[in-house]
Amino acid sequence: MALNATIHKALLQIADMDRNVYGEYNLTIARHPSETDERMMIRILAFALNVPADDLNGKLELCKGLSDVDEPEIWERDLTGEILHWIDLGQPDERRLQKAHGRAGRVSVYGFASSTPVWWSGIENKLTRQPRLAVWQIPAAQSQALAALAERSMQLQINVQDGGIYVTTDKASVEILPIALKTAQA
Template sequence: MALKATIHKAQLNISDMDRHVYGEHNLTVARHPSETDERMMMRILAYALNVPADDLRGRLEFSKGLSDVDEPPLWQLDLTGEVVHWIELGQPDERRLRQAHGRADRVTVIGYASSTPVWWAGIQNKLQRTPKLAIWQVPADQSQALAALAERGMQWQISIQDGTAYVTTDKGAVEITPQLLKEREE
């Protein structure tokens, strides 16, 4: 018998002063049996950091993720089904990033392992002609601190200012400062 996904509920109250995005978002997150708390919490953080100000070009959504290798953990699809924003987590290979770059208007990768700079150094030269790609790293100690806040039902207060996200829950608070490794070209 196959293991089923565990359902987590997250209520996010986002105040992103950097992008002028404010609002409340109720998320239902299906956690695959092989997914860690850290990865699940990074998916929720990626949502908070990238949620658009409005739904004019579609909504940011969790995809089938680990259940479908052709989809990223998060994406924003417009009303015609075109990919507006493709968001990867971890350290995807260069081939997957090239495919995403060809399918989406924007591609974002958020790495959260301490080995992310080594991974990026190994594929950086292969991705020189990818202007729509941005690479970020969340320091491993910060992503692990965020993972410690995981619960089946969560309420997050997220304030984002000057590139730092302040996440507060009933279990505690974490300060997360993603570091830019590759900037998307406009």
């Protein structure tokens, strides 16, 4: 018998001073049976860091991710269905990233394992011609601290200022300092 996804609810209150994005977002997250708290919380963080200031050109959506290999974890699509931003987590292979780069206006990857620098050094040279690709590492200790905030129903305040991210609940707070392994060219 197949296991069903577990539903989590998150209310995000975002104050991103670096991008001038402020708002409140209700997310319903279908957590795949094989997904960890850490991965789910990185997915929520990636959503918060990439949510557009408005939905005039389309909106950011959580996708099937682990359940469908043809979809990212998160994407932003315009009103015609064109993919504006493809967001993946973990350590996808270079073929997946090249395919995503061909389909989307921007591609972002958020790695969160301690082996992320090793993974990136192995594929970095194969992706030098992908100017719209950005790769970020969330330090493992920080992503694990973020995972400790996971609950079935969450209220998260996410503040971004000068590249630092502060995620706060009524019980705890976590500081996250992402490391840019590759930035997208404008």
